Ligand SMILES: Cc1cc2ncn([C@H]3O[C@H](COP(=O)(O)O)[C@@H](O)[C@H]3O)c2cc1C
């Protein structure tokens with residue numbers, strides 16, 4: 650379904666040489682050098698090209714939210730979508746601060762909003778409660794992949810080659826933890842966290858509901874699509890399709906916090922070549938995130954104790970991408986600056 654070209658090793662030596670000829674001790678720009686290597690492999694080895702960075706925020710509701718597993722009721726998903734459209738959320742501020750375009754997508758909120766700025770591609774009015782039923786049909790997963798991909802193909806045709814992925818959906822840390830446990834085999838206790846900041850009591854309820862759901866659906870864990878249909882969210886499946894499409898379009902995939910990283914995990918299971926295009930932007934405070942990053946052998950760029958989602962950690966990493974681009978493209982070499990090589 651997604652034809653992703655793994656990044657070629659043949660250009661690595663030339664890129665490393667270019668980095669090593671910059672006027673600095675070898676390796677002195679640390680992680681920025683690794684980032685420049687990845688960006689050069691994705692976008693061009695002569696010059697790193699970052700075009701029209703765009704944040705895609707997918708919003709949807711979750712049947713499990715009715716169980717009271719969040720600090721907020723499900724209505725907050727729709728209210729936050731309106732907040733995004735009015736420019737008032739954290740993600741709006743960080744996108745404005747860093748010159749990132751923002752597109753908000755209704756992937757399946759409970760009560761649709763009629764607003765010209767909102768991209769409408771709803772898969773339904775929230776998922777089923779996965780404690781008792783599969784969250785969605787397999788057809789919805791497949792449709793979600795193509796709807797997510799559609800947004801990326803449109804933006805890529807307009808020249809965008811840097812995509813950030815964010816989400817909004819009350820209850821979605823429950824779906825994400827259940828997916829993480831089912832896909833990786835890591836026990837639920839290590840995947841489930843406090844989400845929006847729930848109490849000990851609510852945490853115990855959340856954990857036991859997720860354990861119950863994992864037991865109930867365990868016979869349909871043969872492949873990633875089945876797992877997504879059992880436990881996923883409409884915003885999560887659209888993110889999976891969008892990430893795979895971005896990798897297919899040779900674009901940079903900026904992965905945000907816990908929920909976005911679970912979508913990235915599913916995308917990598919579906920097509921391992923997608924991993925090459927992913928930049929893991931930050932480590933969230935959500936307790937399962939560190940384990941998940943380790944599982945994916947990913948070292949995140951930032952660690953700011955965020956636990957918000959919306960794409961905020963991805964937006965905050967964009968200046969680092971621009972710094973990697975700036976030194977790779979513009980910094981003098983020992984030769985051009987007349988500095989003795991070290
Ligand atoms: C006002 C508000 C704004 C948010 N922005 C992102 N989230 C984050 O919290 C939710 C996940 O946590 P849980 O699984 O505990 O519900 C998601 O919507 C996520 O994007 C928010 C949550 C709230 C309450």
Ligand SMILES: O=C(O)c1cccnc1
Nearest residue numbers: 906907908933956957958
């Ligand atoms: O890391 C995240 O994505 C996250 C953490 C808590 C709540 N919402 C999102």
